[in-house]
Amino acid sequence: MQANVGAVASTLAQEARAHRDARHDRLFSWVLKGCALLVLACLLGAAGATLWGGRHAFGTFGWHFLVSDTWDPSSDTYGALVPVYGTIATSLIALLIAVPVSFGIALYLSEVAPPWLRTPVASAIELLAGIPSIIYGMWGLFIFAPFFADHIKPWLTNYLGNKPDDGKLSWVAQHVPFVGKLFGSDYPFGASVLTAGMVLAVMIIPFISSVMREVFQTVPSRLKESAYALGSSTWEVVWDIVLPYTRSAVIGGIFLGLGRALGETMAVTFVLGNAMTLSASILDPGASIASTIANQFSEAAGLQKSTLMALAFLLFVVTFIVLLIARWMLRQLAHKEGR
Amino acid sequence: MLTSTKYLSRIGTTAVFAAASLFGMSAHATDITGAGSSFVYPVLSKWSANYAEKTGNKLNYQSVGSGAGVAQIKEGTIDFGATDAPVKAEDLAQYGLGQFPVVVGGIVPVVNIPGITAGQIKLDGATLADIFLGKITMWNDPKIAAMNAGVNLPAKKITVVHRSDGSGTSFNFTNYLSKVSPDWASKVKFGTAVEWPTGVGGKGNEGVSQYVKQINGSIGYVEYAYAVKNKISWVNLKNAAGQVVAPSAEAFAAAAATADWGSAKDFNVIMTNASGAQAWPITATTWVVMYKKPKNAEHTKVAFEFFKWALENGQKDAASLDYVALPDSLVKKIAAYWSTEYKH
Numbered sequence: 001m002q003a004n005v006g007a008v009a010s011t012l013a014q015e016a017r018a019h020r021d022a023r024h025d026r027l028f029s030w031v032l033k034g035c036a037l038l039v040l041a042c043l044l045g046a047a048g049a050t051l052w053g054g055r056h057a058f059g060t061f062g063w064h065f066l067v068s069d070t071w072d073p074s075s076d077t078y079g080a081l082v083p084v085y086g087t088i089a090t091s092l093i094a095l096l097i098a099v100p101v102s103f104g105i106a107l108y109l110s111e112v113a114p115p116w117l118r119t120p121v122a123s124a125i126e127l128l129a130g131i132p133s134i135i136y137g138m139w140g141l142f143i144f145a146p147f148f149a150d151h152i153k154p155w156l157t158n159y160l161g162n163k164p165d166d167g168k169l170s171w172v173a174q175h176v177p178f179v180g181k182l183f184g185s186d187y188p189f190g191a192s193v194l195t196a197g198m199v200l201a202v203m204i205i206p207f208i209s210s211v212m213r214e215v216f217q218t219v220p221s222r223l224k225e226s227a228y229a230l231g232s233s234t235w236e237v238v239w240d241i242v243l244p245y246t247r248s249a250v251i252g253g254i255f256l257g258l259g260r261a262l263g264e265t266m267a268v269t270f271v272l273g274n275a276m277t278l279s280a281s282i283l284d285p286g287a288s289i290a291s292t293i294a295n296q297f298s299e300a301a302g303l304q305k306s307t308l309m310a311l312a313f314l315l316f317v318v319t320f321i322v323l324l325i326a327r328w329m330l331r332q333l334a335h336k337e338g339r
Numbered sequence: 340m341l342t343s344t345k346y347l348s349r350i351g352t353t354a355v356f357a358a359a360s361l362f363g364m365s366a367h368a369t370d371i372t373g374a375g376s377s378f379v380y381p382v383l384s385k386w387s388a389n390y391a392e393k394t395g396n397k398l399n400y401q402s403v404g405s406g407a408g409v410a411q412i413k414e415g416t417i418d419f420g421a422t423d424a425p426v427k428a429e430d431l432a433q434y435g436l437g438q439f440p441v442v443v444g445g446i447v448p449v450v451n452i453p454g455i456t457a458g459q460i461k462l463d464g465a466t467l468a469d470i471f472l473g474k475i476t477m478w479n480d481p482k483i484a485a486m487n488a489g490v491n492l493p494a495k496k497i498t499v500v501h502r503s504d505g506s507g508t509s510f511n512f513t514n515y516l517s518k519v520s521p522d523w524a525s526k527v528k529f530g531t532a533v534e535w536p537t538g539v540g541g542k543g544n545e546g547v548s549q550y551v552k553q554i555n556g557s558i559g560y561v562e563y564a565y566a567v568k569n570k571i572s573w574v575n576l577k578n579a580a581g582q583v584v585a586p587s588a589e590a591f592a593a594a595a596a597t598a599d600w601g602s603a604k605d606f607n608v609i610m611t612n613a614s615g616a617q618a619w620p621i622t623a624t625t626w627v628v629m630y631k632k633p634k635n636a637e638h639t640k641v642a643f644e645f646f647k648w649a650l651e652n653g654q655k656d657a658a659s660l661d662y663v664a665l666p667d668s669l670v671k672k673i674a675a676y677w678s679t680e681y682k683h
Contacts, residue, residue, distance in 0.1 A: 072534035073505070074527065141546075146553050187498060189554040191539055274503030274540030285539045291503075295542060298404030299505025299531045 047316045054310025056303060065310065071276035073296075078307040080314055082278050086193065086286040087318060090268060091261040093197025093282065098205045099254055105205070106212030107238055122213065129206035137270035140199040145190030145271055148198075153190065153283060156183045161283070178280075185283035191273035194282040199271050200264055204257035211253030215246040244337075248330050255326040262319055265290035289315045369641045374401040375408020375421035377543075378507045378562065379625040382442055383421070385656045386649045393648075396641050405507050406531065412436065412628050418638045420628040423507020424531060425607045437631045437680045438605050439673045440624040441646060442653075443663040445563040445591040446512050447573040447621070451551050452478060452493060456572055458585050461486050463577040464519025464612070464620065470558060471499055472522060473537035478556060486577075493556070500550045500559030503540025505531035511623035512560045515611035519620075560621075563591075564661035578620040579612045586619050588663045594622035596666040606676070624665075631681055643677065 051058075057078065058065060068079025105125065109118050158164045162173050162180030173180035185192070219242050227237045243250065273285020274295060287295075289311050300308055373383070380402035387398035403411075405422035412420030413434050426438055448467060450460060462470075466482050469475045475482060479492045502509045513529035527533050539554075541547035544565040551559040551571055558574075563586050566573050575585045584590050597615030598608050612620050627646060633639030650673065654664035665673070 070534070073532040074530040074534065141549060149553070186496065187539065188496065188556065189498060189539060189550065191550070269503070269542055270546075274542065275538065276534065276540075295504040295540070296532060299406040301406050301410065304532075 047313065050309050050313040050316065052309075054306055054308075054313050056306035057310035060303065066314075069276075069278040073304055076303045078304070080289075080307075080311055082276050083287050083289040083292045083311055084314060084318065085278065086196075086272065086288040087262055087290070087315070089193050089282065089286070090196040090200055090272065090288055091258055093194060094200035094204055094261045095254065095258055097198060097201035098208055098257060101201070102205050102209035102212055102253075102257075105209040106216055107242075109209075109213050110216035111234060111238065111242070122210070125206045125210055125213075128202075129210065133203065133264060133267045136199055136203055137267040140195065140267055140271035141191075144199060145195055147190070148192075148195050149188065149190035153185070153188075153192075156194075156283060157185055161185065161281075181280040182282055185281050187284060189273075191271050191285050192281075192283045193272065193286045196268050196272040196286075196288070197282070199267050200261045203264065203267060204261050207260060208253050208257040211256060212246075212250055215249040215253070216242055219245045247333055251326060251330055251333075255323065258322060259319060262322065263290055263315065265294050269294050289318075369637060370397045370399060371418045371638050371642045371645065372399045372401075373408075373419040373421060373627075373642070374403050374411050374417050375628075376405045376423045376507055376625045377402040378405075378423050378444065378623070379421050379442060381564075381660050382653070382657050382662045385660060386653050387645070389656060390645055390648055394644075396645065398645060404505065405510075406505065409628060412630075415630070415634050418629070418635065418642050421625050422628060423623060423625055424510045425605070425609065425626050426628055428604060428607060431605055431628075435631050436628050437676070438607075438626040438628045439646075439676055440606055440665060440669065441627050441649065442657055443591050443595045443610075443622060443624050443665060444661070445586050445594075445619050445622050445663075446508055446560055447563050447566050447586045448558060448560050448576070449548070449551050449566050449571040449573050450558045451553075451555060451571065452495065453555065454491065454493075457566075458573065458575050459490060460492075460572075461575045461577065461583050464515065467574075467576070468516040468520030468523045470497055471501070471516060471536070471538075472520075472526070473499070474522075495556040498554050498557040499535070499538030500547050500554065500557050501535045501538050501540055502532075502547060503542050506543075507531065507623065507625070508544065508560065508562060509533065511609065511611055512621060514609050515621045518612040562661075567661060576620050578616075578618050579614050580616045580618070582616050584617060584619055588658060588661070590617055590619035591622045591663040592666055594618035594620070595624065595663065595669060598622075600669060600672055606673075629681070643681070647674075 061068070061078065065078070065080050066084070067081055069081040070077050070079045071082060072078070105121075109121055113121065154165065158166070159170045160172050160179055161183035162169065163184040163186060164170065164173075169180070173183075223241050223245065224237055227241050232240070268288050269291040272288060272291055274287055274291060275285035276287055276292075277284075279286065293308050293311060296304065297308055380400065383398070383400050387400065391397045400421075405424060408417075408420035409422050409426055411417045413430075413436075421441075422438075426436065430436070431438065448462065452460075460483075462483070463486065466475065466486065469482065476497055477494060478497055479494045484492055510529065510531045513523075513527065513533050516527070517524040517529045527536060539550060541550040541559070544561045547559045548561050548565050548569045548571055551557045551561075552569065561569075561571070563573075565571075566586075573586055575583050577583050593615040594610055594613035597613045597618050598610035599614075600606060600608055606626065610622050610624060613622060629639065629642065650665060650670050657664045
């Protein structure tokens with residue numbers, strides 16, 4: 001009897017505990033759900049607020065807003081083509097430069113560098129990531145843009161562009177389509193789409209390279225050692241073992257950098273030249289979504305303010321499309337590997 | 340507990356009074372807040388520092404841009420707004436606001452041409468407009484050369500530098516171009532930001548002066564103080580009276596004195612292209628915008644005292660920052676405007 005009571009009591013206690021645990025679990029999962037939903041709410045809230053703020057502009061210009069390159073505050077007519085193009089062009093240039101360089105940095109640090117060098121270089125990269133963008137902007141305006149105008153731009157316009165200083169077209173400009181247009185410029189100064197792309201590249205290299213370095217270190221050494229044992233060169237090990245193993249994380253890192261490049265404001269405002277004109281040349285000044293907003297927000301009112309809000313919404317859309325493309329690429333890769 | 344709090348607060352009050360008497364300040368200091376134009380910010384901060392020393396009343400001024408300043412005064416969140424473009428008569432009437440100018444400054448075209456020093460090049464308004472329209476593209480263009488006999492103008496491309504942000508400086512500059520060039524008036528018009536036909540945009544006066552200094556063969560426009568500080572060569576301009584004038588405090592004052600204030604309601608005059616023989620053609624002012632029936636009577640009273648003091652005693656501070664105080668005739672008009680329009 002006594003034993004029976006004891007057993008019942010302990011069962012009751014167990015049940016109570018199980019109940020309590022279940023309740024706590026539920027509570028915990030609600031808290032977690034709340035955290036996750038908060039992010040979603042912030043995102044939807046921000047996107048919704050910019051869309052709401054920009055409704056006046058979308059309503060006034062309609063689809064024409066996306067394809068028009070006018071930006072005329074005095075007659076209140078606006079188009080988003082120039083800033084959207086500028087945002088995408090500068091970010092793409094930044095990626096074209098930053099991805100190979102970051103790949104090299106990460107490889108060197110994880111595979112090639114002597115151990116005593118790895119920590120200092122890795123911390124230097126992290127320091128670079130911590131520099132505020134206004135400092136990149138000032139460096140770009142005062143130091144890099146003049147250097148670019150004096151040393152890099154003349155070479156590019158003369159050897160690749162369709163408007164060289166001496167009037168003699170180079171072989172490349174004559175024979176390769178588009179290149180001449182891409183590098184032709186009338187302006188003798190350093191602020192341009194290419195300059196902004198290069199400054200952006202310096203800014204996103206730390207992000208991409210530290211992600212790459214982290215994931216390269218996760219590759220099991222037995223895989224690498226087996227490959228080396230079979231006589232592979234370092235490059236072969238990297239290309240055939242390390243990269244396939246870390247592919248999705250590497251792409252994730254690249255898109256993290258791209259996300260930062262798309263939204264970067266201050267540095268781009270300083271070196272992009274802020275000209276609201278569409279030009280095929282990457283040596284001409286342009287404008288990006290973020291720089292346009294930063295430049296014009298303080299004095300904008302009415303339709304212009306609404307247009308800036310609409311631009312902010314477009315930046316959401318552009319970033320979203322970029323993420324979609326990233327997802328799609330990852331899925332394609334997974335398919336390939338599955339075959 | 341209650342008594343101890345009271346006791347503490349009494350100690351606190353005594354301490355504050357003690358501190359106030361120690362520094363010779365009035366115990367009834369009132370902080371007034373204003374926001375708007377960045378053009379007027381340097382001189383307002385200097386005035387407010389000196390005024391606080393004298394009276395203990397502090398002025399908080401946020402240099403957020405004219406548009407934002409006007410928006411904030413319309414919402415009634417500040418005691419005064421400051422704007423480089425006058426507020427339209429219907430807006431003033433709708434919100435019960437009044438406005439008056441406080442200080443005058445000049446905007447100068449600046450150039451970077453090798454071998455050309457400040458004031459060596461002369462331009463008239465139409466030529467300046469043609470350069471900013473992209474119609475004149477070379478420094479040795481016959482139109483420029485005709486005005487500058489004896490100056491060695493290089494066969495160099497002109498790069499136009501304009502403001503990338505909306506600004507009162509652009510407002511006054513484009514307003515001048517609209518007055519002197521029918522082409523500009525029909526194609527570009529004027530405003531704090533416009534659709535620039537050519538060139539590169541620098542953010543703020545600093546951005547424009549930086550680009551002009553960097554780019555060989557460039558022309559831009561900045562506030563006079565920036566041109567002096569950054570040692571950039573300015574251009575002399577032919578004014579409405581046909582005289583070639585150099586930018587100077589006297590020339591800005593002459594423009595302020597000869598602008599047509601008499602006929603305008605609420606001082607709604609943009610004083611570019613003023614008629615005086617010595618007037619600098621791109622002279623600008625900043626208007627202070629305040630409620631005619633104050634929402635916060637005490638603050639508004641202090642604000643009035645501040646501006647009265649500034650208009651009467653602020654000339655030296657203004658001059659040290661390359662602004663120009665308003666001419667006496669205009670100060671009298673403002674005083675009359677205050678007594679008829681404002682109730683305080």
